[in-house]
Amino acid sequence: MLCGYLRLSKEDENREESESINHQKIIIEKYAEEHGFFISNFYSDDGFTGTNFNRPGFQKMIEDIEAKNVNIVITKDMSRLGRNYIEVGYYLETYFPLKKIRYIAINDGVDTFLDNNSNDMTPFKSVMNDMYSKDISKKVKSSILALEKQGKCIKAFPPYGYKKHPEDKGRLIIDENTAPVVKKIFEMYYSGVGKTEIARELQTLGIPTPLKYKEDTCSYQNPNKRKEYIWNTTSIGKILRDQIYIGDLVQHKYAKLNYKSKKTIDLEKED
Numbered sequence: 663m664l665c666g667y668l669r670l671s672k673e674d675e676n677r678e679e680s681e682s683i684n685h686q687k688i689i690i691e692k693y694a695e696e697h698g699f700f701i702s703n704f705y706s707d708d709g710f711t712g713t714n715f716n717r718p719g720f721q722k723m724i725e726d727i728e729a730k731n732v733n734i735v736i737t738k739d740m741s742r743l744g745r746n747y748i749e750v751g752y753y754l755e756t757y758f759p760l761k762k763i764r765y766i767a768i769n770d771g772v773d774t775f776l777d778n779n780s781n782d783m784t785p786f787k788s789v790m791n792d793m794y795s796k797d798i799s800k801k802v803k804s805s806i807l808a809l810e811k812q813g814k815c816i817k818a819f820p821p822y823g824y825k826k827h828p829e830d831k832g833r834l835i836i837d838e839n840t841a842p843v844v845k846k847i848f849e850m851y852y853s854g855v856g857k858t859e860i861a862r863e864l865q866t867l868g869i870p871t872p873l874k875y876k877e878d879t880c881s882y883q884n885p886n887k888r889k890e891y892i893w894n895t896t897s898i899g900k901i902l903r904d905q906i907y908i909g910d911l912v913q914h915k916y917a918k919l920n921y922k923s924k925k926t927i928d929l930e931k932e933d
Contacts, residue, residue, distance in 0.1 A: 663702040664734040666690040671711045686738040710746035739769040822872035861893040
């Protein structure tokens with residue numbers, strides 16, 4: 663059975679229409695028709711980076727390969743399969759041959775069923791695709807750092823008690839809906855009320871927690887639905903310790919380990 667694999671990452675979204683999921687699908691369908699192939703299924707990952715393979719569509723395709731439901735995989739080009747040259751090399755040189763999978767990258771002229779020069783160039787193309795991701799990562803980091811140095815807030819969501827200026831998203835202004843809650847927390851604590859009592863008071867008054875408020879007013883979605891929307895000493899302590907409430911915008915506290923990993927490392931305070 664033949665399948666088509668489609669992928670569009672966030673770094674590709676600003677590029678021309680030729681990278682879109684729909685256009686990739688059209689190219690694969692046209693190729694299949696011209697070569698007498700019948701496509702049994704499409705696997706798609708929209709908005710997923712190519713620097714790793716932890717993508718739901720790709721993993722589902724692997725499951726079907728393991729179940730012997732797929733024997734041919736077609737992509738628009740090799741970069742759609744992935745941009746991490748080490749892992750792409752594993753799939754092309756080890757995994758696909760082991761599972762007797764024929765892989766075709768249309769625009770790169772790659773077809774592992776044939777013996778041609780394009781197949782010999784796949785390692786170099788994988789490296790170039792990887793370098794592209796590395797270059798994009800550097801440019802994004804540089805752009806973010808420049809904004810931070812200008813004092814712009816690059817947080818996706820504003821801190822509790824603040825909101826983003828409607829005309830300047832990098833500027834924070836006071837949120838009239840939640841600023842009184844922040845002031846109440848500081849006033850109660852300053853007068854000697856403990857964090858547990860403050861949390862109980864806010865809960866009794868029915869004031870939405872920062873997490874609940876963020877969900878209700880922003881596009882944020884809570885990844886841990888098991889969390890209760892309850893004020894507690896942790897949420898109160900976080901507000902009391904945050905320098906944002908004395909006017910200090912502290913950013914750049916963490917950095918990604920590298921462009922291929924989502925893991926972060928703590929930066930030194932001077933950074």
